[in-house]
Amino acid sequence: xxxxxxxxxxxxxxxxxxxxxxxxxxxxxxxxxxxxxxxxxxxxxxxxxxxxxxxxxxxxxxxxxxxxxxxxxxxxxxxxxxxxxxxxxxxxxxxxxxxxxxxxxxxxxxxxxxxxxxxxxxxxxxxxxxxxxxxxxxxxxxxxxxxxxxxxxxxxxxxxxxxxxxxxxxxxxxxxxxxxxxxxxxxxxxxxxxxxxxxxxxxxxxxxxxxxxxxxxxxxxxxxxxxxxxxxxxxxxxxxxxxxxxxxxxxxxxxxxxxxxxxxxxxxxxxxxxxxxxxxxxxxxxxxxxxxxxxxxxxxxxxxxxxxxxxxxxxxxxxxxxxxxxxxxxxxxxxxxxxxxxxxxxxxxxxxxxxxxxxxxxxxxxxxxxxxxxxxxxxxxxxxxxxxxxxxxxxxxxxxxxxxxxxxxxxxxxxxxxxxxxxxxxxxxxxxxxxxxxxxxxxxxxxxxxxxxxxxxxxxxxxxxxxx
Amino acid sequence: xxxxxxxxxxxxxxxxxxxxxxxxxxxxxxxxxxxxxxxxxxxxxxxxxxxxxxxxxxxxxxxxxxxxxxxxxxxxxxxxxxxxxxxxxxxxxxxxxxxxxxxxxxxxxxxxxxxxxxxxxxxxxxxxxxxxxxxxxxxxxxxxxxxxxxxxxxxxxxxxxxxxxxxxxxxxxxxxxxxxxxxxxxxxxxxxxxxxxxxxxxxxxxxxxxxxxxxxxxxxxxxxxxxxxxxxxxxxxxxxxxxxxxxxxxxxxxxxxxxxxxxxxxxxxxxxxxxxxxxxxxxxxxxxxxxxxxxxxxxxxxxxxxxxxxxxxxxxxxxxxxxxxxxxxxxxxxxxxxxxxxxxxxxxxxxxxxxxxxxxxxxxxxxxxxxxxxxxxxxxxxxxxxxxxxxxxxxxxxxxxxxxxxxxxxxxxxxxxxxxxxxxxxxxxxxxxxxxxxxxxxxxxxxxxxxxxxxxxxxxxxxxxxxx
Numbered sequence: 001x002x003x004x005x006x007x008x009x010x011x012x013x014x015x016x017x018x019x020x021x022x023x024x025x026x027x028x029x030x031x032x033x034x035x036x037x038x039x040x041x042x043x044x045x046x047x048x049x050x051x052x053x054x055x056x057x058x059x060x061x062x063x064x065x066x067x068x069x070x071x072x073x074x075x076x077x078x079x080x081x082x083x084x085x086x087x088x089x090x091x092x093x094x095x096x097x098x099x100x101x102x103x104x105x106x107x108x109x110x111x112x113x114x115x116x117x118x119x120x121x122x123x124x125x126x127x128x129x130x131x132x133x134x135x136x137x138x139x140x141x142x143x144x145x146x147x148x149x150x151x152x153x154x155x156x157x158x159x160x161x162x163x164x165x166x167x168x169x170x171x172x173x174x175x176x177x178x179x180x181x182x183x184x185x186x187x188x189x190x191x192x193x194x195x196x197x198x199x200x201x202x203x204x205x206x207x208x209x210x211x212x213x214x215x216x217x218x219x220x221x222x223x224x225x226x227x228x229x230x231x232x233x234x235x236x237x238x239x240x241x242x243x244x245x246x247x248x249x250x251x252x253x254x255x256x257x258x259x260x261x262x263x264x265x266x267x268x269x270x271x272x273x274x275x276x277x278x279x280x281x282x283x284x285x286x287x288x289x290x291x292x293x294x295x296x297x298x299x300x301x302x303x304x305x306x307x308x309x310x311x312x313x314x315x316x317x318x319x320x321x322x323x324x325x326x327x328x329x330x331x332x333x334x335x336x337x338x339x340x341x342x343x344x345x346x347x348x349x350x351x352x353x354x355x356x357x358x359x360x361x362x363x364x365x366x367x368x369x370x371x372x373x374x375x376x377x378x379x380x381x382x383x384x385x386x387x388x389x390x391x392x393x394x395x396x397x398x399x400x401x402x403x404x405x406x407x408x409x410x411x412x413x414x415x416x417x418x419x420x421x422x423x424x425x426x427x428x429x430x431x432x433x434x435x436x437x438x439x440x441x442x443x444x445x446x447x448x449x450x451x452x453x454x455x456x457x458x459x460x461x462x463x464x465x466x467x468x
Numbered sequence: 469x470x471x472x473x474x475x476x477x478x479x480x481x482x483x484x485x486x487x488x489x490x491x492x493x494x495x496x497x498x499x500x501x502x503x504x505x506x507x508x509x510x511x512x513x514x515x516x517x518x519x520x521x522x523x524x525x526x527x528x529x530x531x532x533x534x535x536x537x538x539x540x541x542x543x544x545x546x547x548x549x550x551x552x553x554x555x556x557x558x559x560x561x562x563x564x565x566x567x568x569x570x571x572x573x574x575x576x577x578x579x580x581x582x583x584x585x586x587x588x589x590x591x592x593x594x595x596x597x598x599x600x601x602x603x604x605x606x607x608x609x610x611x612x613x614x615x616x617x618x619x620x621x622x623x624x625x626x627x628x629x630x631x632x633x634x635x636x637x638x639x640x641x642x643x644x645x646x647x648x649x650x651x652x653x654x655x656x657x658x659x660x661x662x663x664x665x666x667x668x669x670x671x672x673x674x675x676x677x678x679x680x681x682x683x684x685x686x687x688x689x690x691x692x693x694x695x696x697x698x699x700x701x702x703x704x705x706x707x708x709x710x711x712x713x714x715x716x717x718x719x720x721x722x723x724x725x726x727x728x729x730x731x732x733x734x735x736x737x738x739x740x741x742x743x744x745x746x747x748x749x750x751x752x753x754x755x756x757x758x759x760x761x762x763x764x765x766x767x768x769x770x771x772x773x774x775x776x777x778x779x780x781x782x783x784x785x786x787x788x789x790x791x792x793x794x795x796x797x798x799x800x801x802x803x804x805x806x807x808x809x810x811x812x813x814x815x816x817x818x819x820x821x822x823x824x825x826x827x828x829x830x831x832x833x834x835x836x837x838x839x840x841x842x843x844x845x846x847x848x849x850x851x852x853x854x855x856x857x858x859x860x861x862x863x864x865x866x867x868x869x870x871x872x873x874x875x876x877x878x879x880x881x882x883x884x885x886x887x888x889x890x891x892x893x894x895x896x897x898x899x900x901x902x903x904x905x906x907x908x909x910x911x912x913x914x915x916x917x918x919x920x921x922x923x924x925x926x927x928x929x930x931x932x933x934x935x936x
Contacts, residue, residue, distance in 0.1 A: 207694060211792040220756040225805055226675060226878025230777030231768045232757035237711055237780045243704075244712030288688040289700035289796075291832025300699045309698030312705045313795050314786035319803060324679040324840050326805050326879075327781050328757075335787060337693055337794050364759020372792050410694025411794075 004396040004458050011146035012457040016138060016450050023138045023453070024121070024446065026056060028114040030096075030130055031123040037073050037097035037166040046073040046162050049096045053133070053160060054078075060137045061144075062158070068178065070170035073097060073162030077181065080140065080156045088467040089155040090460070091184035093417060094133035094191050095164035098125035099438045106440035119446050126444040127435035132190040133160050135430070135449055139456030146457060153464035157184060161413070164191070168413040172373075175420045184423050185467050186386040188459075189414045190452075193431035194406070195276060197448065200398045201406045202390050203427035205379030207305075208340035209411040210349050210371065211313070214242065214357055215333045217366040222318070222327040229328055233364040236317035236332035242360055243334060246310045250296035253310045253338075257352040263343035263379065265306050272382075272405055273301050286433065305407035309339045339409065346374030375411040378418045378425045389466040390426050393459035397451045428455060472864045472926050479614035480925040484606060484918055491606045491921070492589070492914065494524060496582040498564075498598055499591040505541050505565035505634040514541040514630050517564045521601070521628060522546075528605045529612075530626070536646065538638035541565060541630030545649065548608065550623045556935040557623040558928070559652035561885060562601035562659050563632035566593035567906045574908035587914050594912040595903035600658040601628050603898070603917055607924030614925060621932035625652060629881070632659070636881040640841075643888045652891050653935050654854040656927075657882045658920075661899035662874070663744060665916065668866045669874045670858050671895035673847030675773075676808035677879040678817050678839065679781070682710065682825055683801045685834040690786070690795040697796050701832040704785035704800035710828055711802060714778045718764035721778045721806075725820040731811035731847065733774050740850075740873055741769050754901065773875035777807040807877065814842030843879040846886045846893045857930040858894050858923075865922035896923060 035049035036042040050067050057078040058065045064079040076096065101111035101124035109115040114123035121131070140152055147153065159182060161171055175182060195201040218235035219228075248254050265273075278301055280292065294303040303309075317332025319325035338349055350371050361367045380387045382405065391403045408427070418425045430452040436442045503517035504510040518535050525546040526533045532547040544564065569579035569592035577583040582591035593599070608620055615621065627650060629639055643650060663669040686703035687696075716722050733741075746769060748760060762771040771777075785800025787793035806817055818839050829835045848855045850873065859871045876895070886893045898920040904910045 209694065209794060211794070213792065218757065223756055224878060225777075225779045225781060226677065226772075226807060226876070228755045228757065228772060229779040229805075229807060229877065230775060231760055231762045231771040232752075232755050233759055233761040234780055236783050237714075240708035240711035240780065240783060243708035246705075284700075287696045287700050288691055289686065289696065289832060290834070291701055291830075292699055293701040293830065293832060294699045303699040304694075304696060307698060309693075311693045311697040311794075311796060312702055312708065312786065313693060313793055314788050314797065315704050315708060315800065316784045316788040318780065318782035320782045320784040320801070324681065324803055324805060325781055326677060326679070326779075328779060329782065332783065333788070335792055337697075337792060339694060339697060362759075362761065364757060364761060366758070408694070409697065410692060 004392070008146050008458070009396055012142045012454050015142040015145040016453050019138055019141070020450060027121070027131060027134050030134065031114040031125055032112055034112045035097045035162070036100050037163045038100055043073065046097055050074040050076050050162055053096050056137060057158065060141060068174065070163070070174050072166070072170045075159060075161040075174060078158040080152055082153060082155045083151040084153060084464065087154050087464055088185040089157060089183065090463060091157040091159060091182055091187045091417065091421070091423070092136055093159055093187060093189045093414060095129045095161045096133060097162045097165050098130070099128070099165050108441055120443045121446055122441055122443040124442055126442055127431040128437040128442065129164070129191045131444040131449050132429055132431060132452065135452035136190065136456055138453045140460070142453060142457035143460045147461060153460045156460065157182065164413065171413045172416045175416050179420050182421055184421055186463065187414065187417045187421065187423050187425045189425055189427045190429055191412070192408055192427045192429035193433065193435065194429060195404065196432055197445065199277060199404060200394060200401055201404045202387065202394060203406050203408055203429065204382065204387065205342060206377065206408040206410060206412050206414060208344065208346060208375050208377035208415060209337055210340060210346045210374040211335070211337035212350070212353060212369055212371045213333060213335050214239070215331060215368045216361065217331045218364065219328060219330050222330050225326040225328050232328060233362050234328050235365050236329045238362055238365050239315060239317055239332040239334045242357065243312050243315065245360060251294050253308065255310070255352050255356045257348065258308065260348060261343040261345065262308060262341055265302060269382070270302065273299065273305070276301065276404060304409035306341055308341050308344055311337050311339070313337050339411070340377045342377050342379035344377060346376060350374070376415040376419055378415045380424050380426055384424055385466045386424055386426055386463060389459060389462040390428055393462050394455045396458045397454035428452070472860070476614050476926070476929070477864055480610045480922050483610040483613040484921050487606055487609070488918060495589070495599060495602050498602065499582040499593055500580055502580045503565045503630070504568050505631050506568055511541065514565055518542040518544050518630055521564050524605060525626065528609060536642065538631070538642050540634070540638045543627060543629040543642060546626040548620055548624045550621060551619040552621060552932065555622050555932055556653040557625060557651065558931060559625040559627060559650055559655045559885065559889070559891070560604055561627055561655060561657045561882065563597045563629045564601060565630045565633050566598070567596070567633050576909055588911045589914055590909055590911040592910055594910055595899040596905040596910065597632070597659045599912040599917050600897055600899060600920060603920035604658065604924055606921045608928065610921060610925035611928045615929060621928045624928065625650065632881065639881045640884045643884050647888050650889055652889055654931065655882065655885045655889065655891050655893045657893055657895045658897055659880070660876055660895045660897035661901065661903065662897060663872065664900055665913065667745060667872060668862060668869055669872045670855065670862060671874045671876055671897065672850065672855065673810065674845065674876040674878060674880055674882060676812065676814060676843045676845035676883060677805055678808060678814045678842040679803070679805035680818070680821060680837055680839045681801060681803050682707070683799060683836045684829065685799045686832065687796060687798050690798050693794040693796050700796060701830050702796050703833050704797045706830055706833050707783060707785055707800040707802045710825065711780050711783065713828060719762050721776065723778070723820050723824045726776065726817065728816060729811040729813065730776060730809055733770060737850070738770065741767065741773070744769065744872060772877035774809055776809050776812055779805050779807070781805050807879070808845045810845050810847035812845060814844060818842070844883040844887055846883045848892050848894055852892055853934045854892055854894055854931060857927060857934040858896055861927035861930050862923045864926045865919045
């Protein structure tokens with residue numbers, strides 16, 4: 001699979017091993033900064049984290065390093081132009097903020113005092129996402145060392161945001177505002193993981209998401225269910241009926257037009273997914289769930305990776321306190337989200353949902369529907385040249401191991417980059433499910449982190465010729 | 469319709485007119501006591517109200533008057549044995565507590581400073597229920613005056629509770645504990661109303677009610693709808709589907725066995741209901757609702773009076789705050805109540821509901837169901853001798869007007885009396901819909917109140933011969 005010469009493999013590995021200790025020391029220093037974007041009291045730490053990273057990128061050799069303010073936490077931008085004429089430009093995305101963490105949540109060690117135990121580095125942000133951002137620093141140095149270049153083979157840009165764990169509220173605006181500076185031929189997102197230590201994988205896409213809140217109004221106030229019940233429409237019942245009508249018996253979404261444009265899985269893609277060593281029991285434990293269920297005709301992985309969904313996130317109406325209250329409620333609301341796959345257009349989905357609701361609300365019930373800002377799906381075709389580059393580079397780093405493919409069921413700001421920059425998005429992550437993102441005792445496997453370093457060292461060379 | 473001799477009609481009316489002023493003065497005094505059972509700060513007022521009524525009943529001539537303590541507010545019991553051997557016993561039910569009221573709720577006058585405006589007495593409790601309890605004091609005196617008796621023609625018992633507006637939490641226990649003292653051949657409930665001033669009616673029954681809360685548990689915690697959505701069962705969706713499955717397209721309840729034993733309306737009963745001057749627009753305004761809806765094949769009045777229902781009183785699950793949250797919720801709950809009509813057995817309904825839920829909860833969802841204390845339905849057949857007595861007495865008081873029949877869609881403590889005392893329950897009320905129960909500017913029409921007085925004056929004579 002790899003066509004990287006053995007000499008390059010050796011040179012990269014040697015460089016990485018020589019600098020491993022300093023790399024880990026630096027990462028530890030960064031991880032000590034509690035850059036929790038969700039907690040206002042840590043806002044100074046998030047700014048300190050941005051500053052720390054900017055300084056480190058300057059030290060790494062990036063000639064352009066800027067801290068970009070937003071209406072929230074700052075992002076860090078860096079650029080290292082290639083001196084090769086016509087070299088492609090690659091933008092790396094990651095984030096320097098972290099999830100909240102406290103010892104009493106169940107951590108065995110202080111989440112902001114990184115602790116090394118047998119090749120694992122325990123700290124909040126070790127895998128999500130500081131560790132995976134940080135491998136790009138040593139990666140580009142190893143790339144230069146192994147190739148003898150003074151600038152990368154591609155023009156390398158980094159955009160490391162500071163609000164990803166808070167839902168990236170200012171990210172889209174930032175990308176739109178700075179679109180020219182961010183322009184790239186490909187985007188590499190280093191904020192995902194791979195299947196397992198034994199099964200290196202590349203993620204090829206994320207689902208998009210559209211969401212809405214539907215409020216249904218019945219009587220002008222809660223009314224007595226004895227005096228009026230059974231003779232007027234109940235908006236909470238109407239809400240439940242809407243939700244129940246979302247799916248047919250096969251769990252297909254019933255909204256007319258919902259599946260319009262869906263990029264269906266090819267047989268080859270389904271085979272690749274089926275080849276993954278999937279353990280349903282283990283998956284259910286991770287899902288904290290007690291059964292699988294979903295669209296007929298698809299496996300669990302297909303359902304979460306490649307199929308659109310309509311999910312009820314919240315419902316409320318009438319009396320919810322202790323005991324009972326015999327009312328017909330005045331109103332009820334429903335919060336739905338729709339995961340979208342490649343080929344689906346959020347604007348079309350919103351129109352379809354609104355029309356479907358309009359069509360089904362019974363007489364005597366007034367309704368409102370509001371939509372949140374949607375996120376588009378993104379999917380890189382398996383034969384995309386940049387994806388092939390990532391696969392080759394990763395395979396080289398993993399000693400010729402076969403690289404398989406995954407997708408992400410979730411949605412992320414990557415789609416904003418895809419949209420605004422009109423560039424393909426690739427995912428390069430070395431984190432494994434046991435790393436415990438968002439959980440106590442988050443860790444990163446140092447050996448895998450260094451595979452990430454090696455992958456990028458090879459990737460810039462490969463992409464330089466593969467993409468144009 | 470009436471076979472009361474004209475002399476008796478004249479004697480009653482004369483007595484009532486002679487004592488009208490004192491009667492109103494006394495009622496005004498009682499209405500000044502803010503006996504709001506729902507507000508702890510008014511607990512002394514509720515006790516004062518009980519004491520005031522007890523004194524007034526003693527003054528009226530009841531030889532036995534007792535204030536019965538409960539674990540909440542006290543009830544008043546009074547008994548006036550008939551000296552006629554073998555006379556039947558009648559128990560009158562009412563309540564001396566009132567709904568909360570404050571000037572700023574929209575009252576034009578102080579709710580606890582009764583105000584007489586053109587034959588209407590405005591005050592909290594004027595109609596619900598002090599006025600309708602109080603007509604029994606002048607009623608029994610008029611009965612004695614007109615018949616020349618020294619004791620009523622029936623043994624007359626009164627049970628006036630103090631917690632009806634708080635859901636009668638201690639009433640059932642009180643009735644069970646005092647069942648021997650309360651024993652009666654018929655129960656007269658004076659806590660309902662009639663159709664309108666122009667259409668005097670007798671209520672013949674109330675629906676019962678059973679209620680339950682169903683909790684559905686899915687994942688052990690809220691989980692990410694991107695990572696897992698579409699591949700595990702969602703307990704909020706399961707809750708909505710349960711609710712949606714409660715009714716078929718004709719709004720019949722689908723729970724197997726739900727309609728077992730239902731006393732169906734006879735053609736004659738349906739005709740009587742259809743004869744009532746029902747104005748749907750007006751009814752909808754009262755219901756604060758914007759359409760009628762319900763079981764196919766039945767009119768609005770039939771739906772609320774004579775048909776059992778399954779109503780969603782509350783539903784909740786997942787995220788209900790502002791904006792969206794992309795989760796599959798860990799749990800959801802549903803609060804249902806079932807209005808029951810004559811012939812339905814709450815225990816049977818509970819079993820049917822539990823089995824139906826058990827049957828429908830999908831794999832991977834765990835559920836719990838709990839039932840509240842049910843209230844049985846009560847219905848007095850149109851040909852019941854005691855009901856015929858009430859109709860005759862009322863017709864006499866209303867100058868020979870035809871008396872029509874209504875029912876109550878709600879449920880009340882009357883059913884406890886019916887159950888524990890094994891006596892038929894009759895409803896005698898003169899309040900009209902415009903009286904504004906539970907609303908600002910509650911009032912009672914004094915002329916109608918005096919019709920209530922006259923009705924009881926005739927009723928005791930009539931019942932003495934009709935019931936046995």
